[in-house]
Amino acid sequence: MDIYTDVLVIGTGVSGLYSALNLREDLKITMISKGKIDQCNTALAQGGISVARGTNDIDLFVNDTLKAGSYKNDINAVKILAEESMENIDALCKMDFDFDRDNDELSYTREGAHSINRIVHYKDKTGKKLEETLLKQIPSRKNITIFENCTMLDILKKDNVCAGALCIKDDIQFNIHAKITIMAAGGIGGLFRNSTNQKILTADGVAVALKNNIKVKNLGYIQFHPTAFFNSNEHERKFLISESVRGEGGKLINCNGNRFVDELLPRDVVTKYIYEEEKNTHTSNVYLDVTFMEEEFLKNRFPTIYKKCLENGINISKEPIPVSPAQHYFMGGIEVDTFGKTSMENLFAFGECSCTGVHGANRLASNSLLEALVFSKRGTKKINKNISNIPMINIDSPSLNYDKKYYEDLNNKIFIESLVKERGDIKNELVNC
Ligand SMILES: Cc1cc2nc3c(=O)[nH]c(=O)nc-3n(C[C@H](O)[C@H](O)[C@H](O)COP(=O)(O)OP(=O)(O)OC[C@H]3O[C@@H](n4cnc5c(N)ncnc54)[C@H](O)[C@@H]3O)c2cc1C
Known part of the structure; x- marks a missing residue:
């Protein structure tokens, strides 16, 4: 039952959904989610989304982000994040995202290490509202198909070119062949004893990258939220x-x-x-x-x-x-450029599984949803422009003989080994370590 698609999107959180919605409507897009469609960190986000308060605020927003990140950030990526923040919040407003307002104006709140109030929000359920708003757009896009409870076990590749993914659904393994693959597989909290994350999020995207010699970055940069x-x-x-x-x-x-x-x-x-x-x-x-x-x-x-x-x-x-601290966010991930392009051809990564470098060593509050929006929008623009020149590479999956547990154990092992090499101090925080 192999599937052929123009673009495969692995993940249905903000980065996966926003990518799919920004791709050309004449492209066949297949999305998969490991659990239920909204079983993702996006739906858990409470506080809000950062946004520059006009062009005058860009420098201050950049400075706040750099300072919070201990100046380990990629400054170019941070500038892009701040400069392109407003157009993406506008895009959400156009999708009828019901942000809280004071009279008719957006209501901005403040969070730790922001110099001014610049967080737009919907009560304390911004992520749930965001997930719902994006999902509401999907039925009108006949080119998008979503498979729930469908797990990516590995990618398909030929040399250094990605050609889709090996997946499993209802115990049946199959290949999804794609011209472009987007990894939007989220964070790593499921591997920690104490985490605010969905338990099913176990660093699969980064593990598969490590396994296939795709560049990763800053694996040791893990954020613990002070107040769980x-x-x-x-x-x-x-x-x-x-x-x-x-x-x-x-x-x-x-x-x-x-x-x-x-x-x-x-x-x-x-x-x-x-x-x-x-x-x-x-x-x-x-x-x-x-x-x-x-x-x-x-x-x-x-x-x-x-x-x-x-x-x-x-x-x-x-x-x-x-309250006490708990693992919350992964600043490291699959290394990407400012268009989400990874070191493997035809493979992009957006959202928490990617490392654009915007967060440096510590993410500024509410910059994560914004990062997912800004860089998936930029990446999909590039994909829309170039995909017509990309051929489908049809390859057989070499690995259909192993079961799901084999892949899951292997992926967890590969990620944990690499993580512990960089952060031996957090070994005790990990499950099964
Ligand atoms: C409790 C909480 C509160 C937060 N509050 C905020 C906030 O206020 N503001 C902010 O900016 N950020 C916040 N964050 C962080 C933010 O929510 C996440 O970083 C962001 O939503 C990540 O989006 P994503 O699309 O990259 O991943 P996710 O939304 O986590 O989606 C990951 C997707 O990948 C899929 N997936 C994973 N592995 C596989 C696989 N092997 N096969 C198939 N599919 C797979 C999952 O099923 C899921 O659909 C919060 C996080 C948490 C946990």
């Missing part, structure tokens, strides 16, 4: 208490009720202070206090967080929220 709801069960995904709660004035306090850090410092710095405070006070968590805010405001501005905490026995308007 504290829960000692390592089998459960950790629920995020968004940065925007601190942006709106939430205070971090220790078990004695004392503040110990400026809450709006970059994530890696706040995380470091929390770990130190937990160590000094011999506790496993600290607290995020919003009890001084009006309950109605909290219910309206943070409905998901309010509800989720209540389900866990905490009324956030009356008690501080127990």
Whole structure:
């Protein structure tokens, strides 16, 4: 049952969907998602999407991003991110994305390490709204077909040219042959004991890149979010208490009720202070206090967080929220240029599985959804222009003899070995390590 398509998109989060929607409508596009269509980190994003507040804000936005990233960022990519941010938010507005507004103007909030308010949002469910908005566009695009619960096990290639992917769905393995393949397979949190990520996201894109000698970059750059709801069960995904709660004035306090850090410092710095405070006070968590805010405001501005905490026995308007850091985001990934092009011909990578270099060593809050939008838009423009000259390479998959578990174990092993080589200190944070 091999499939032939112009473009194969691996992943149905923001980077996969936005790519598909920006590709030419005369191209046959096949998308796959490992789990259900919206089982992705995109749908979990709470805080929002950064955007420059006009051309006057570009330099400041670039500086904030560089500073948060410890100046390890690719400055050219950061400039592109800031310069092209506004047109992509406009594009979402044209798709009727229902951003929160103050009167008729977009409402901008602030998050850690941003100098000004420049985060557009939809309550505390920006990602869910974004996923829904993009998915709503798909039925009108008859050229796009999506297969759920379909896992990419490896890519197909001839020499250094990508020709699609080996996939499995309902225990049946088959090849999807494609002129262009887009890797939009997301992050790595599923490999960690404590992570805010979807458990199914296990670095598959990067592992397959490593296996096929495709260049990767900055594997050691992993972001731990300072404030995940504290829960000692390592089998459960950790629920995020968004940065925007601190942006709106939430205070971090220790078990004695004392503040110990400026809450709006970059994530890696706040995380470091929390770990130190937990160590000094011999506790496993600290607290995020919003009890001084009006309950109605909290219910309206943070409905998901309010509800989720209540389900866990905490009324956030009356008690501080127990929080501790958890793995959250992967700044490294498949090395790409500013059009998402990888070191393998006909293979692009967008979103969290890619490394454009915009985040440096530490991602500035709300820059991830923006990165996915900006670079997938740029990459698809290039694909639209060039695809007519790209032939279909029909090759047989050499590896149909192995089962799914073989590939999954191999991919996990390859990624973890490379990661631990760069970051021996996080070995204990990994599952099965
Ligand atoms: C709790 C939480 C809150 C966040 N809040 C924000 C925020 O407010 N602002 C912000 O900018 N960023 C935020 N982020 C980060 C941001 O959500 C992600 O980085 C971004 O959504 C990644 O998008 P993506 O398209 O690259 O990957 P995802 O949205 O994670 O999608 C990955 C896709 O790849 C598919 N896939 C993976 N492996 C395979 C495989 N082997 N075969 C087939 N398909 C596969 C998955 O099924 C999925 O469809 C948050 C992240 C989390 C976890």
